[in-house]
Amino acid sequence: MADLLLGLAALYIGGVLTVNLLCLMGKGDPKDAAIFNFLVAFLATLVGLYNWMIVGSPTFCAQSLLFAFTYWWLGYNWFTGRTDNRALGWFCLFVAINCIPFAYYTFVGGYTILGVNWILWGLAWFMFFVLMALGKAFKLTLAVTWVATIVVWISGLGWLLGWFDFANFIAFP
Numbered sequence: 001m002a003d004l005l006l007g008l009a010a011l012y013i014g015g016v017l018t019v020n021l022l023c024l025m026g027k028g029d030p031k032d033a034a035i036f037n038f039l040v041a042f043l044a045t046l047v048g049l050y051n052w053m054i055v056g057s058p059t060f061c062a063q064s065l066l067f068a069f070t071y072w073w074l075g076y077n078w079f080t081g082r083t084d085n086r087a088l089g090w091f092c093l094f095v096a097i098n099c100i101p102f103a104y105y106t107f108v109g110g111y112t113i114l115g116v117n118w119i120l121w122g123l124a125w126f127m128f129f130v131l132m133a134l135g136k137a138f139k140l141t142l143a144v145t146w147v148a149t150i151v152v153w154i155s156g157l158g159w160l161l162g163w164f165d166f167a168n169f170i171a172f173p
Helices: 002-024 030-053 058-080 086-108 112-132 138-153 159-166
Strands: none
Touching: 002 030, 002 058, 030 058, 058 086, 086 112
């Protein structure tokens, strides 16, 4: 069952990240994308709570909630039209720092692709910190967009990883 939960979350995280990136590039209305962020945040929260209360893994719960809180916060900011995202940016730094031990533990556990994914996600979250908390220029937004796109499409931690997990092509604990 835990295998299917990773696939469920990854499937929708890949989709929402794509929609969010398009909004950052001016190809969509962030307020319109907020509902997708809320859906993904809700799913990631459920997966996290299931991992904690049923599976008994606070580590897997913490990992899921890093994503969930990011999408709850971004969805709220976009839905309400907030333009000051500095606090969210500082949260992104917190997440980026936590990606380091999560990457280490997944590498040690023999899940190389997940370790690589944690490194790439950490890089993306760090770039969002620089963009939102430090307020760097639009050119950085494009760099963040491309790094996040690489995280989704090249590393496979998006819809592809979700489908691989559903099809038992890759099974994660």
